[in-house]
Structures are given as structure tokens and as C-alpha cells.
Amino acid sequence: TDTSKSHNELPVRMRAMNTTSRIQVLSPGMHLCTSRRNHSARSGGSATAAPNSEGDNDGDEAASVLSGEECYARALRALETVQRIESQNEEQKAAEQFESMRLVHEREEERSRAKGNDNTSNNGSNNDARSAPRAKLAALDEDKGGGGMQSRAAGVAVVKTITRQTRKDRDAKVTQHTVCDSSISGGSKSEETNHKAEAQRWLHVAAFRHLHPKALVRLGNDALEEAKQMLHSPRDAKSHTGDDDSYDMPPGVRALSPIGRAVRLYDMAGKAGSAEGYFNLGHLLWTGFPEQERSDRDTLSSDTNQSAAAAAAAAAALDDSDLADIPLCHDSVLRMDRQSAIIAFKKAVQMADPDAMYFLGVYLLSVDDASREQRMKGLGLIDNAANIGHCGALYYLAILYLNGDERVDVEPCPTTEFVERLDCAADAGDSDALYLRAHCLYHGEDGYEQDYAAALDNFVQSAEAGNADAAISAGAMLHRGGLGGVIQRDRRRAFELYQEAAELGNVEGWRNLVACYALGEGVPKCERTARYIADTMLKSE
Numbered sequence: 001t002d003t004s005k006s007h008n009e010l011p012v013r014m015r016a017m018n019t020t021s022r023i024q025v026l027s028p029g030m031h032l033c034t035s036r037r038n039h040s041a042r043s044g045g046s047a048t049a050a051p052n053s054e055g056d057n058d059g060d061e062a063a064s065v066l067s068g069e070e071c072y073a074r075a076l077r078a079l080e081t082v083q084r085i086e087s088q089n090e091e092q093k094a095a096e097q098f099e100s101m102r103l104v105h106e107r108e109e110e111r112s113r114a115k116g117n118d119n120t121s122n123n124g125s126n127n128d129a130r131s132a133p134r135a136k137l138a139a140l141d142e143d144k145g146g147g148g149m150q151s152r153a154a155g156v157a158v159v160k161t162i163t164r165q166t167r168k169d170r171d172a173k174v175t176q177h178t179v180c181d182s183s184i185s186g187g188s189k190s191e192e193t194n195h196k197a198e199a200q201r202w203l204h205v206a207a208f209r210h211l212h213p214k215a216l217v218r219l220g221n222d223a224l225e226e227a228k229q230m231l232h233s234p235r236d237a238k239s240h241t242g243d244d245d246s247y248d249m250p251p252g253v254r255a256l257s258p259i260g261r262a263v264r265l266y267d268m269a270g271k272a273g274s275a276e277g278y279f280n281l282g283h284l285l286w287t288g289f290p291e292q293e294r295s296d297r298d299t300l301s302s303d304t305n306q307s308a309a310a311a312a313a314a315a316a317a318l319d320d321s322d323l324a325d326i327p328l329c330h331d332s333v334l335r336m337d338r339q340s341a342i343i344a345f346k347k348a349v350q351m352a353d354p355d356a357m358y359f360l361g362v363y364l365l366s367v368d369d370a371s372r373e374q375r376m377k378g379l380g381l382i383d384n385a386a387n388i389g390h391c392g393a394l395y396y397l398a399i400l401y402l403n404g405d406e407r408v409d410v411e412p413c414p415t416t417e418f419v420e421r422l423d424c425a426a427d428a429g430d431s432d433a434l435y436l437r438a439h440c441l442y443h444g445e446d447g448y449e450q451d452y453a454a455a456l457d458n459f460v461q462s463a464e465a466g467n468a469d470a471a472i473s474a475g476a477m478l479h480r481g482g483l484g485g486v487i488q489r490d491r492r493r494a495f496e497l498y499q500e501a502a503e504l505g506n507v508e509g510w511r512n513l514v515a516c517y518a519l520g521e522g523v524p525k526c527e528r529t530a531r532y533i534a535d536t537m538l539k540s541e
Helices: 057-065 068-120 126-143 148-167 189-209 213-232 258-271 275-287 294-303 308-316 338-350 354-366 372-387 391-403 415-427 431-443 452-464 468-480 491-503 507-519 527-537
Strands: 021-027 030-036
Touching: 068 189, 068 213, 189 213, 213 258, 213 275, 258 275, 258 338, 275 338, 275 354, 338 354, 354 372, 354 391, 372 391, 391 415, 391 431, 415 431, 431 452, 431 468, 452 468, 452 491, 468 491, 468 507, 491 507, 507 527
Parallel strands: none
Antiparallel strands: 021 030
């Protein structure tokens, strides 16, 4: 597998620290990766109370005396319990599914062996015919070389990964060699439901009685997820609002569509002091919902007289503009509104939000019709984000100064300066910076001396930060080994890295897993698992 990565073009990546999820934004002429976040916000004041649940007087009394932060903490504890139960259920279902695959395969082997013996030896002993399948299975076990437990653990992990991937597509077909009993559960379904209800109740109390910013952002994220579910699988979508009177959501917010509710909740969070709320609001208004392809957004922008030049001028004017009242959204479509999006981003910038600084800065540098003054303001915003530790901004500046940009009076820097800048971004944890530094160390270029051991370490760190290509590169190095005796071959670790890449949805990761199982490299040989992966995850490739 090729370990190289081209870095001649200026990549733009948003890598917000301490984020829980990310979403790509494609705007005319640039690629931005921004984040939807559930962290770091200031608490707000109080709000009027809403109806309480009947038969829950103790909980209601607690809610009436607890602060917004305490209510939010209770919600997080309940959500942690839900995640633990879901993880246990997933683990058990994957184990049962893998076991069913194994048993089906063994029965097929027995029937195949018995049939072969009947055809080749009519005079043979019945005992020999019956013992042949058992001998075959014993031989298979012996071939594993004591790796039975390893094989099962690896197989269960693969099934879990496939389950996560195919869950995204309700029409995905499971291969005929698998049997999955949906009734199998590692924890009580009622217990899971109760904890979910508890988490929602405390989130609503924190959000609507105390205007707790983080709770409002969290509920906004839930509403956005609900909107996505309704878009892709309307029949399977589940409401996060709850129909019970125990929830405190105001009727006016509850009546909105899921995407309208997300917009309103992010707006409320921003007004309560959350930079995350304004950033997420800006993101939704920037892309619209559902997100259109770039050409569609260009058309939309033209239709609504929101030219790139006008948007750039609005972004460069970092004034105290106010968001106009956002129209209530009762259907499933949110039209793109970049003027309002920029105002939301600017409000986040005024709260010292580095993601918003980076977003607007990159936008101003990417607009073809932007003036020099606007571009310089964009560079200043990126500098500000980098100065407060935004790793994506640090990486952007490293590439910018390596290549130079005469539009902002930046000359290509010496390689020593590039190394210093890239090291800052990589040491801050940016996965792309780590990947690029690994590439430079592997090839010994752009100011770095060739160092295979350091390259491998950086590839692994980048993989741990979520870079699937880095996981493939690290796996390839360990799978081959050698490189002048510097890298010891470790195909089992290579298999694990390919598994990590597959977890991130990387097709090369799946292909390499198929090869590992088919050839018995890093994992006991198992052609049935190789076929299962190929049939399930690579059939359309």
C-alpha cells in the first residue's frame, strides 16, 4: 500500500479539539471540514418551568433545587449508562453472529466431507466416513496453531465493524452464512429505555428551565440527527422530543420540524452564551439542509443574490451585526442563507471561538473575488486561531508558508521554518499534520531526514487521531517489515491497523482485511470470513 500523500495543493482541514462529531462542508472553491460539538460553553440564566411528569414527584423536587449544571451532569451520567448498555449489546450480538457463522461453516464442511467419502469409497468403513468430518475439523483447529481465541476475537471485531457500517444502510443484505437473532441482548432493553428517558428529561430541565448552553447544543444535535434519520429512513426515524408531559420543551419549539428545532435550539444556545451554538447555527445556515452538492449551492446562492463577493464582504466586516429573526422551519428543508450564517459565525468569533475564526479565515482566502484587504483579514483570523492552539489552523499555515501566496504577501519559507510550523501542528494533535510529517520522514524530504521508525510512530499517532489513510500506511509498513532492519514485521498489529481503517469506512482497510484472512497473515487463515467481508463490504466495489 502506498504510504505517500501529495501535499502540493493547499489542504484545508477543520480539526476542532475535544469534538464529538464532524461534518464536511463543501463551499464554492474550497473544502472545509467543520465540526458539530457538544462541549465548552457558559451557563445561562433561568427560564419558566413547564409541566412535570405525574408520579415523579421526587425527581421533580430534585429538578426544582438543582442548578442547570447539576441537571446536565445527571443527563450525561444517564447517557454514559446508555452507551455502556448499547456497547454490551453490540458485543454480544456480534459474538453470537460470528458463532453462527462458524457453526454453519462446520456443518457445511461435515456434509461436504461425508459426501466425498461416499462417492470415492463404497467399500469403506462407516466409522471411517463418520470420523472423517471430525478429523477434518480437528485438522482445521490444528492449523490455527493455538490461535483459536485470537481468531474468534478478530472475527467478532470484524462482525461488529460490518454491523456498524451496514446499519447506515437499512437495505444492506447480510450474507447467507450469517444468522443474527435480534432478540439477543447484553443488557435489559427496558433498562436502556429508562436511562434514555432519564437523560432526555434532565437535558430538557437543564435546557428549558435553566437555559443551560451545553444542554441546548446537545438537544440541537439530537434534533439534527432526527432530521437525518427522517431524510434517509422515514419509517425508522425516532423522535427525540418525547410526547410525555415530563419534558419541558416549549410547545412553540416542539411544533417545529426536526431541522427547524435544531436551528432554534442552536440559536437559543448562542444567545445563552454558547459559541458552539452560534457555530453550529452558522454551519446549518451555510449549507442548508439537506446539504446540496457544490453546483446546487452555487445555483442557490445565485438565485438568492448571495454572491461570494457579498458574503466575503460580510465576513470581513467583523462588526456587531445582529441575526434577523430566523424564519420558522416546519418542513424538512432548510434553505441556505449565507448572510445569516456569516453573522452567526462572527458572533462565535466574538466569543473567541477558534473554529469560527478558522472557518471565516479560510473562506476569505478562498474567494476568487475577495479584495486584498479581505484576504489579509482572513489570514489574521487564521493566525488568531493558531495562536490559541487550533491545530487545523496551525497545519493550514504550515502549508501556506511552504508554498507561499502572493495574494497575502507570503513568500515560500525556508524548509527549516516549514519543519517548525509542521511540528507545531503535529504536536498539537492534527491528524493531517501527523500524516504529512510521517510522509516527510518516510521519504526524507521537505527538511526532514529519513527516519522509518519516526515515520511509523507518526502514522500510528495520525491513525489514533482518526486518519484512515495513516492506519493503512502504518499497517503496510508493519506488514512488510524490513526497511533496512529498522521495522520489525508484525502482521498481527498490521491486521489491527487495517481493522481500524475499516472502522473508519476505508475501502482499502476492508480489502487488506480480506487479504489477511485469505492468506492467514496476522490472523488465522479463514476463507469463509474473507468471503463474508468481500460479499458484505466490497460487493459494490
